[in-house]
Amino acid sequence: MLIWERPEPPARSTPSPLDRERIVRAAMRLADADGLEAVSLRKVAAALDAGPMRLYRYVDTKEELLDLMVDAVYGEIRVPEPTAGDWRARVRSLARGTRDAALRHEWFADLLGGRPHLGPAAIGHLEATAAALRSAPGLGDDASALMRSMETVNAYVLGVIRHEIADRRAERASRLTEQQWQAAAGPYLNRVLASGAYPTLAHIVANAAQRDPAAAFDTGLDMLLEGIAAASRSGPGTTTQN
Template identity: 60%
Template sequence: MAARPEPGSGETPLVWERPEPPSRPAPSPLSRESIVRAAIDLADADGLEAVSLRKVAAALDAGPMRLYGYLSTKDELLDLMADAVYGEMVSPEPAGQDWRTALRTLAHRTRQAALRHEWFADLLGGRLHVGPNGLAHLEASLSALDGTPGFDHIDTVMQAVTAVNSYVIGAVRGEITALRAERATGMDERQVQAASGPYLSRMLATGRYPTLVKVIKDATHPGTDITFDGGLDYVLDGIATHLT
């Protein structure tokens, strides 16, 4: 267990190391777990913009000031929420027997968690997630490569993991942005294409976009599952080529 900062050390303990207030009789008992669960329910329903300490307190039938015994800021609440989602990804079983399988499994776990909790994509790639579950997820990624053939130096491990994570974050954010746009406009992809079809036809007829014409006419346009896996293959193949 990590050592807690000593009193007078000048270091402010993070929320992960601060004890919860002693439990006391109350019409609506509180805990960090119940606070985080209520915040996640709000975010799942209406996005991160729906999450505030006031709204979370109201959902728990408690006064907002009571929450400050469990966390200090909304940023701490977001950190706790993100770590709870990382907890959904952590598994006692190894992610895979080889580095490619392990990184693929972890990438899919991240994508599936973000599709369950779309707001989670907004927190990916931002501030470092140092909660226990976030660290466990990072440890699983690093340990899958560390010491395996070709990954003899920790810098190589870090570069490979960073490359995969960057792809996953970008792909997941793009997919969820498209889902949100579809809901906002009330039109699916086919309806959007039909609405913009006449304009695109006129622009493509100018001859200035020959490769784009080829994409529209000849590309297979697979579903999001296949697209995600295909892009991930390119990244993993690139890492394997670099190692050899």
């Protein structure tokens, strides 16, 4: 039986009371401070001043604990009301909330992807995203198109989040800020681009406006949603010929 269907054990009167929420919050604090490698049932038990065997009354494995942690983060993401703004506004709200949550809990992105998460908050987030996209004109009840749109949005959000977090981790590991790294790498890059071998990249570097990560995230998401809208307007099974 999955943990989502397994009732929580009754509370006991002890000097160090336990429940799943306390266990999950303690594990999240460890992960926020030192990454997922810092999370184990033994370390969580020590943080709660409890014996490790007591935790097994609440979670059977570390994998279950990680599932609970992921769902707790999903629970931090505000789900917009179904009537709050148009479909794009609701998708943007969910995507931005996911990004914000991942930047607060960097380990969250490491646990996304692969098999879907089945906790109540995760399923609620998925339902809200699906419902918002279903409201796109022309998408409606085309389940296959809706699934492709959800996969595309999720791939974009996860890809950007992982890229941002990788940049953060690289900066911490190298102890160089983004500006310091650019100053160190700049002369080499300028020589490479001046060779004329990479004209398109040279054009982008010379002329593209620099945006902060949040603005870049929003711009890319808007481009993606415009593509979904255009595809949905063209109707099911329609392809665009060049």
